Amino acid sequence: MPPSRRRGYRAGVTTSTPLSALPLPPTDEGWEEWLAQRCDGQLEQARTAVEQLKADPGADAVTVLARWNDASIALGNAFAAASLMSQVHPREAVRTRAEAAEQAAHKLSTDLSLDRALFDILAAVDADALDEGGQRVLRLTLRDFRRSGVDRDEATRERLRALAERETLVGQEFSKNIRDDxxxxxxxxxxxxxxxxxxxxxxxxxxxxxxxxxxxxxxxxxxxxxxxxxxxxxxxxxxxxNRAWPANDGVLKELLALRAEHASLLGYDGWPDYDAEIKMIGRGAAIGEFIDEIAALAGESGRRDVAVLLARLQQDRPGDTTVAGSDAAYYAEVIRRENFDVDAQTVRTYFDFAAVRQGLLDVTGRLFGLDYRRVEDAPVWHEDVAVYDVLLDGEAIGRIHLDLHPREGKYKHAAQFDLQPGIAGRQLAEGVLVCNFPRGLMEHSDVVTLFHEFGHLVHHVLAGRHPWARFSGVATEWDFVEAPSQMLEEWAWDATVLRTFARNAAGEPIPAELVARMKAADDFGKGYLARTQMFYAAVSYRLHREQVEDTTAVVRSLQEHYDLFPYTEGTHFQAAFGHLEGYSSAYYTYMWSLVIAKDLFSAFDKDDLFADTTALRYRDRILAAGGSKDAADLVEDFLGRPYSPEAFRRWLEEAPQA
Incomplete structure (x- = not known):
């Protein structure tokens, strides 16, 4: 290991030589070969780094951890390319090849996590010889090894290996069935x-x-x-x-059973306990407690607004006694139009897709001190993808790819994917925004979603300048990762911000008074929407906590208990609830993060959301910090105090002002 590498593992270290973006295939026909070279090559680099580490077990602490970091970078590169292409490439053959590459990456990751000789080398490292960042990496790495079962007997390790490989395959099948249906x-x-x-x-x-x-x-x-x-x-x-039903019925049951056995072999009382251990919430049982707490807090507000919906619905259909799920969004729009003077069809005339996309870049660039430069000739996997280099103080710190319209075979929701993690002095952070927006006029809810998902993307780029792979990008506890994105949504509700890009066909900016009414109208329904979120969270938690034969019966029961809208007869929501694959038992994290996001936002001047001092402090202490500290410590660094739920409680309890 070169001396500069061995002594230079500090956050923010960069080289004077500009880093280049990851080369992508210049033609449509080169993607399968590129994917094979990228993923297979990076997995081989990871194996080589581990072999070097094991061949010299007596190396000094910095060298040992640097080689482990090399392996982690290469493994992360393989995962990123495979996961992205399996969800976005327009050709089925490439998506299938990407799924195979993702399986290979999971297999190597599992093999390494169960390698007792490798664990013993890392466990023998003298932590005192490392700087603060290295000590944190070592501590988290050893924790993950133990959570993988590396210290169990050989038979248990082999069963854990088989479970992990099967979980990957079944999870991919679950997601594919949703994507294709x-x-x-x-x-x-x-x-x-x-x-x-x-x-x-x-x-x-x-x-x-x-x-x-x-x-x-x-x-x-x-x-x-x-x-x-x-x-x-x-x-x-x-x-x-009913998407992915009945195809995902047996698939989901198998995935739940695999996870339950996995957790049990490691000595946990179910998957939620295993999964929650490394999150802010800490305990599986605390998930259920949190769900019930939010449901109770949102109850009065939610029931009040559902009663308003029902009264208006009965003007059209006097015999109805409940608000069906298929009526909720429609009558919410009617209420906003009639009670708050907000016509969503008028609102959408101010949000042309191209203007919104550019406006988002202008707003976040101004907010965080970034410049975005369009790369017109960048190779892409589909003609819809727009590519931009991201610059900070004139230096390229990342590249983003915006893939924002639907097509066959593409991921059906909205999410940020990595193309490669950023590593200081070694490789640029590259991320991809994958959404399904219309090409013309957008609903304002789509604009909010775009701001939300872009929050993940800018987090990925700004936190892509650490030397440790462990800290790169959105690397905090999983129940914090939504907080920065949820907070960025607030900029999509500010009149001054929106008027910089929201214009109708005549070029007139959206009226400030309309935005004020939109904000008031948006407060309508927040209680019942929170209850629906708790229904989703309860499905996520309970299906993992209890092994059941009839998942639809559980979903129906939980909807009756938590949601304020009735179950739709003959439906099977869980089959297409894609978060069961990625978030597993932890869908509660969206609301947990929202509690923190409301507190983070309280630090900003509501009359000037572009105030430099606060925005840049937030950029540097929350976003750029990546996973270098625990989430609670990051929040305290920014706020100057521990986080509090009070801002969230006030927001939820306030009645909408018509």
Whole structure:
């Protein structure tokens, strides 16, 4: 290991030579070969680094940990490329090859985590010979080895290895079934009454005289909000809730059983206990307690607003006594229009996709001191992808790829994926935003989602300048990772911010008074939306805590207990609840993070969200810090005190002001 490498493992260390972006295939035909070279090559580099480490077990502490870091960087590179391409590449053959590469990366990761000789070398490292960052890396690495079962007997380790490999395969199958199952309803033209003209124009009448509407988000979201025909809304919602059913019924049961056995072999009382141990929440049982606490806190507000929905629905359908899930979004829009003077169809005329995308870059650039430069000739996997270099003080610190429209075979939700982790002096942080937005006018809810997901992307880039792979990017505890993104949503609700890019076809900026009404209207329903989130969190937690044969019965029971909208007969929400694969038992993290996000936002000047001092302190102490500290310590560094739930409680309890 060169002396400069051995002595230079400190956060923020960079070289004077500019780093280059990761080379991607220049043609559509080169992706399978590129993927094989990238993933197989990086896995081989990881093996070589480990072999060097094991060949010289008596090396000094800095050298041992540096070689482990080399292996971690290479393994992370392989994972990033494989995971991304399995979800976004337009060709099935490339996605399949990426899934195989992801399986190989998981296998190597599992093999290393169960390698007792490797663990013994790392456990023998003299922590006192390392700087503070190295000590943290060593401590977390040894913890992860023990959680993998490396100190168990050989038979147990082999069973854990088999379980981990099977969990990967089953998890991939679960996600693939969701990704590939796009359902459709065929409606009479008159059933599109209430839909925006541009949406109707994009859905022409077919040869059979009917209109096809899919379960992809650019169809579902506006249709559930604006379509007047409640039978059409109900039909589309039923199809949406039944995606990947029955294909994922057995797949999900197997995944849950594998995780339960995995946790049991390691001595935990179920998967939630195993999973929660390394999160801020700490205990599996605390997940259930948190869900019940939020449900109780949101109860009064939620029931109050559902009663408003029901009263308005009964003006149209006097015999109805409940608000169905297919009615909730529609009548929420009616209430916002009639009670708050906010017409979502008027609002959307201010949010042209291209202007919103540029506005997002302008806003976050100003906020965090970043410049984004479009790379017009960058190779991409699909023509929709827009590429930008990210610069800080004139220096390129990363590259982002925006893949924002739906297509067949693509990931169906909204998320940030890594293309490669950033490592100080070695490789640029590259991230990808994967969403499914319309190409024309956007709902304001889409704008909020775009700001949210971009929060993950800027977090990934800004935290991509650490020497340790362990600290790079969004590397904090998993129940904190949503907090920075949820906080960035606040900028999508500020009139001054929105008026910098939100303009109608005549070039007029969105009126500040309209934004004020939008904010007031958005407060309507926050209680019942929180209860729905707790229903989702309870599904995530309870399906992992209890082994059941009929998952639909559990979902139905939990919806009746937590949600303020009834179960939709004949549906199987859990089959397409993709977060069960990634978040497993920890979907509660969205609300846990929101509690912290509201507290983080309390530090900003609400009259000037671009205030440099606060924004840059937040950038440096929360985002750029990556995983270099525990999340609670990062928050305390920024706020000057431990985080508190009071800002969240005040927000949730405040009644909307019409």
């Amino acid at each position: 796009v359902r459709r309803v065929h409606l009479e033209p008159e059933q599109l009454a209430g839909m925006p003209k541009d949406w109707v124009d994009a859905h022409p009448v077919g040869e059979d005289g009917r209109v096809e509407v899919t379960t992809d988000y650019p169809d579902v979201v506006p249709f559930m909000s604006f379509a007047r025909d409640h039978t059409a809304r109900a039909a589309l919602r039923t199809e949406f809730l």
